Amino acid sequence: MPADPASRRGDAGPRPAATAAADPRTAAAPPGPAAGQGADGTGAPARRPLLELDFEATSAEVRAALARITGAIAPLDPAPDRAIAVELAMAEVLNNVVEHAYAGQAPGPVQVTLTAEDRVLICRVEDEGIDLPDGLPPPGPLPDPEAARAIETLPEGGLGLPLIHALAERLTYLRLPGRNCLTCRLPLG
Amino acid sequence: MQIETTMRKDVLLVTVHEERLDAQVAIPFKDKMRDITRDAPPRVVLDLSGVRFLDSSGLGAIISVMKQLAPEGQLELAGLTPAVEKVFHLTRMDTIFTIHADARAAVEPSARAG
Numbered sequence: 001m002p003a004d005p006a007s008r009r010g011d012a013g014p015r016p017a018a019t020a021a022a023d024p025r026t027a028a029a030p031p032g033p034a035a036g037q038g039a040d041g042t043g044a045p046a047r048r049p050l051l052e053l054d055f056e057a058t059s060a061e062v063r064a065a066l067a068r069i070t071g072a073i074a075p076l077d078p079a080p081d082r083a084i085a086v087e088l089a090m091a092e093v094l095n096n097v098v099e100h101a102y103a104g105q106a107p108g109p110v111q112v113t114l115t116a117e118d119r120v121l122i123c124r125v126e127d128e129g130i131d132l133p134d135g136l137p138p139p140g141p142l143p144d145p146e147a148a149r150a151i152e153t154l155p156e157g158g159l160g161l162p163l164i165h166a167l168a169e170r171l172t173y174l175r176l177p178g179r180n181c182l183t184c185r186l187p188l189g
Numbered sequence: 190m191q192i193e194t195t196m197r198k199d200v201l202l203v204t205v206h207e208e209r210l211d212a213q214v215a216i217p218f219k220d221k222m223r224d225i226t227r228d229a230p231p232r233v234v235l236d237l238s239g240v241r242f243l244d245s246s247g248l249g250a251i252i253s254v255m256k257q258l259a260p261e262g263q264l265e266l267a268g269l270t271p272a273v274e275k276v277f278h279l280t281r282m283d284t285i286f287t288i289h290a291d292a293r294a295a296v297e298p299s300a301r302a303g
Binding site: 059060062063080081084085087088091092095098099144145146151152154155156157159160162163166167 | 209211212213242244245246248249250252253255256259260271272275276279280281282284285
C-alpha cells in the first residue's frame with residue numbers, strides 16, 4: 001500500500017498563505033519559452049524545451065513526473081545506462097524538493113524544464129520552498145560503507161545528494177527571491 | 190506493497206512485486222519487511238528481479254531491513270536489474286551486501302556466493 005502523500009499534511013491546518021498565493025508566473029501564463037537566456041543560464045541561445053512540468057511536490061507526483069521525463073527522452077534514443085542515470089538523478093533532485101524544500105509545510109509547486117542540446121539533457125528544477133542554508137554542499141566522496149565497520153552504523157539516509165553529484169554534470173544551485181533553482185546537465189550518450 | 194514470501198530449505202525468500210522501490214513506498218516496504226522477517230531464519234534473500242527502479246529512499250529502506258536483521262540474521266540480495274545495480278554500485282553498497290545473480294542461485298548452497 002503506497003503511502004498517502006496527503007496524510008502527512010492531514011492535520012496541518014489550512015495551507016499557508018504563501019503557498020496559496022497565486023504564482024505570478026503561472027497566473028500570467030507567459031506565452032512561449034520563458035527561458036530567454038537558455039535553460040542552463042549561460043546565455044546560450046534559447047531552445048524550445050523538450051518538456052516542461054509544473055506539479056505539486058509529493059512523492060506520488062514525482063513518480064508521475066519521472067514517467068513523463070523518461071517518456072520525453074525516449075525519442076532521443078539515450079544509451080540505456082544514460083537513461084537510467086537521467087531517471088535516477090531526476091528522482092533524487094525531485095525527492096529532495098519533496099523532503100527538504102517543503103519540509104514542515106504543505107507541498108508547494110515544483111517546475112521542471114528539460115532541454116536537449118547536443119546529446120546532453122539540460123535540467124532545471126525550481127521550487128518555492130526553503131533554501132539550502134549553506135548553498136549546495138560540495139561534491140564529496142560517496143560515503144564509504146566499508147568504513148562503517150559495523151552494520152549498525154551504515155547510513156540509511158543522505159545518499160541522495162552524493163548520487164546526484166555522481167550522476168549529474170555542472171550542478172548549480174541558485175537562491176532566487178522566494179525560490180530555489182537547481183540546474184544540471186545529464187549526457188544522453 | 191506487493192511482497193511474496195517462500196520458505197526454501199533454511200532460507201526465507203522474499204520476492205518484491207513492485208516495479209519501483211522509491212520514496213513513495215520506502216516506509217511501507219520497511220514496515221512490511223519488519224513483519225515478514227519477525228520469525229525468519231538467519232538467511233533472508235530479497236529477490237529484486239521485479240524491481241525496475243530504486244532510488245536512495247528505497248536503498249535506505251533495504252539498508253534499514255539489513256540492520257534490523259543483524260547480527261543474528263543476514264539479508265542477501267538477488268536478481269538486481271541494471272538500474273538497481275547502478276544504485277548499489279554508485280553508493281558502494283554492493284561491497285556490503287551478498288548479491289546473487291538470481292534467487293535460484295541464492296537458495297542452492299552450491300551456487301552460494303561468498
